[in-house]
Amino acid sequence: MDKELENDFYTWKKRGEEYYSPFSEKTVDTASPEEDDVNSRMYDFGERFFSDMMFEQDSIVGKCLECKSKDGNSDREVTDYIPIPELQSFSYDMIICKIKSLGKDYMACFDSKEMSLTISPNYTDRDYVILHEMIHIHEFLLSKINASYRDILFYELYKKVGNSINNINKLLDSWCNGVNQLGIQQKGGIHSPLFLLKSLDIDLQCGYKLGTTMGYSCSTEFEKVLNAQK
Ligand SMILES: [Zn+2]
Structure with a gap:
């Protein structure tokens, strides 16, 4: 994996752990219970809808990462799945979820420089708003690989x-x-x-x-x- 990206993943992971820590004092730099909730819904949506964008084995693109070979001993054909390391290193706690007003026309936005998802307070209960931003997040991740x-x-x-x-x-x-x-x-x-x-x-x-x-x-x-x- 690209060294710079590896460092980014490390930084995002550490930052996320602090932001979502259940033991931290709830301050402006840590997630509120509502922001925690948005983040945990991302995990749920990730499992239900984004296995393809993560190139998981059981998704429509899983077969593209399969490698068939002959088992040396029995001569049987075996299939190995080789995941994409960059995508494997990613987890949703690397995304800082914030609930903040974004001005009248905006429901939510993903900032790839900050790795943050900001959602306007009126739209936190709309799943499709979070799902839309999650497509942006996964497209951003795909832009980091081949x-x-x-x-x-x-x-x-x-x-x-x-x-x-x-x-x-x-x-x-x-x-x-x-x-x-x-x-x-x-x-x-x-x-x-x-x-x-x-x-x-x-x-x-x-x-x-x-x-x-x-x-x-x-x-x-x-x-x-x-x-x-x-
Ligand atoms: Zn958009």
Whole structure:
């Protein structure tokens, strides 16, 4: 693993342990009970929805990290799973969760420089807000490893989501348009085609209206694009 990243992981881990310590005095530098709760929900969501972005063995991309070989003694074929070390080193307590007002139009934001997730007090009970930010977190982690894994995840998610959404290509065509990309970027930063697919995957799993996890009032727009005649 890259030395700099290894140091970052060490710093984030240590900082997180202090921030979430159940024994620390609750001060401005440590998590409040509500902030603890947001962090523990991330663990729950991680298990339920993000095994693919973590390249875990039982996920849709697990097979990409499998290595088949012959067992020397019995000549049987054995399968080994080789996890990605950078992703293995990550845990959600490295993310400092803060509940703080972000101004009227913002529900939450992930700051990759600070490794912090800030959520506005009015939105802490909305799972889809945390799930949206978690996609940003996992995309950030993927940006730290070999770029081909990102494409592998895109390809597998495309097949999975495409099985449930007939006109997925229409939505991707529209999402990949430069002007549309700029529009969403101005509203809330970069939301890649991979982000779109993962947000739709979560919508489908949670039974949300398509576009809910993406936010920015996308559900109406998505419905229009998906139902367009040509
Ligand atoms: Zn976003």
